[in-house]
Amino acid sequence: MRHKLHYPLLIIIFMSGLLTGCGFKDIDKRIFVTNIGIDRSTDEKELYKVTLRLAIPSGNIKQGQDQEYVLLVEDNMTISHAVRKMKSEIDKELDFAHAKVIILGEDVVDENLYDIIDWLARRRDIQKIAWITMAKGTAEDILKARPKSERLASEALINIFDKIGTESPYIHSEYFSEFRRDLYEKGIDAVFPVIDLKKSEDKNETYSINKVAIYRAGEEWKVVNLDPEETRIFNMLKDFEQNVGFVIDTEKEKFLYATDIIKIKYKLTDQPKPKITYDIMMQGILEEKEGVFKQEKVKQYNKLIEQEVKKQIEDLLNKLKEENVDPIGFGVRYKSTRFTQEDRIEKWNRLYPDVLFDIKVKAMIKSSGVTE
Numbered sequence: 001m002r003h004k005l006h007y008p009l010l011i012i013i014f015m016s017g018l019l020t021g022c023g024f025k026d027i028d029k030r031i032f033v034t035n036i037g038i039d040r041s042t043d044e045k046e047l048y049k050v051t052l053r054l055a056i057p058s059g060n061i062k063q064g065q066d067q068e069y070v071l072l073v074e075d076n077m078t079i080s081h082a083v084r085k086m087k088s089e090i091d092k093e094l095d096f097a098h099a100k101v102i103i104l105g106e107d108v109v110d111e112n113l114y115d116i117i118d119w120l121a122r123r124r125d126i127q128k129i130a131w132i133t134m135a136k137g138t139a140e141d142i143l144k145a146r147p148k149s150e151r152l153a154s155e156a157l158i159n160i161f162d163k164i165g166t167e168s169p170y171i172h173s174e175y176f177s178e179f180r181r182d183l184y185e186k187g188i189d190a191v192f193p194v195i196d197l198k199k200s201e202d203k204n205e206t207y208s209i210n211k212v213a214i215y216r217a218g219e220e221w222k223v224v225n226l227d228p229e230e231t232r233i234f235n236m237l238k239d240f241e242q243n244v245g246f247v248i249d250t251e252k253e254k255f256l257y258a259t260d261i262i263k264i265k266y267k268l269t270d271q272p273k274p275k276i277t278y279d280i281m282m283q284g285i286l287e288e289k290e291g292v293f294k295q296e297k298v299k300q301y302n303k304l305i306e307q308e309v310k311k312q313i314e315d316l317l318n319k320l321k322e323e324n325v326d327p328i329g330f331g332v333r334y335k336s337t338r339f340t341q342e343d344r345i346e347k348w349n350r351l352y353p354d355v356l357f358d359i360k361v362k363a364m365i366k367s368s369g370v371t372e
Contacts, residue, residue: 170210
């Protein structure tokens with residue numbers, strides 16, 4: 001009986017010797033992909049142009065030393081085959097675990113967005129917390145840029161989107177997981193940050209990220225672009241951006257109101273008519289002003305601020321309604337608060353074109369800045 005128990009154990013030990021390794025490679029046999037760029041191929045026989053930016057490790061970063069990286073570019077009918085061909089051009093295994101920024105060219109987004117998102121989601125080694133953005137032009141041009149402020153490969157893009165470096169109310173950051181969720185979710189539309197490349201007279205290259213593109217999926221596929229000022233207001237409403245500036249320009253007064261605290265909440269009702277009521281409270285300082293600041297006019301200044309903020313928010317929300325896009329997610333709020341009703345999304349789609357916006361703003365100037 002005892003010998004019978006040993007037979008399965010001996011078989012397991014014998015079979016384990018026939019198994020191959022798990023495929024793990026030491027770190028010195030791998031090279032890290034920091035950025036992924038996908039464009040529409042200029043070759044009529046191919047579909048995609050895939051660009052990978054690879055970081056070259058360095059133990060000593062010297063001042064003034066150019067960042068070291070490798071750029072691989074490949075055209076193919078599929079993204080997977082393009083990556084496989086790239087592996088034949090380099091001596092190390094491509095590691096996508098550190099790919100923090102995904103850039104899609106505007107041409108390929110209009111035609112093959114769903115296929116690209118599907119490939120990115122299926123790859124288990126691509127992080128779902130990577131940032132995703134759309135290039136104004138091609139992703140290849142963005143990845144070829146070498147900003148002078150960048151000390152490490154792709155450091156500039158990571159600092160921008162992760163907001164560990166610069167912070168701006170014009171920059172919208174979007175995780176890949178969030179974009180994919182919104183693309184398929186009913187009641188909200190996906191948003192792309194738009195990245196552009198600027199070149200100065202001295203040939204210095206910098207990134208410009210101050211716009212967004214809203215993508216409405218489904219049968220009514222459409223794209224709505226927001227300009228920088230609309231993007232600033234959108235970031236305030238969607239991402240609760242706190243540091244937002246408002247220029248007040250009237251015949252008698254001209255100043256810039258910079259906020260540091262903004263609290264936003266809204267309520268959605270559908271009886272008797274669909275209405276969205278926003279309650280917004282903000283505090284800030286007068287960062288810039290023409291003429292003399294007069295303490296007795298603070299209430300008047302607050303009133304001017306409230307009128308300007310209300311107007312800018314109404315203009316943006318009405319534009320989104322007229323374009324029939326919903327990047328803020330009013331539809332998601334509607335269906336989540338009426339879960340007992342059937343056909344909630346279909347009903348909201350009928351109500352949205354007629355929705356009214358009631359914007360209530362309470363502004364307070366807490367300081368006029370540091371002056372003597």
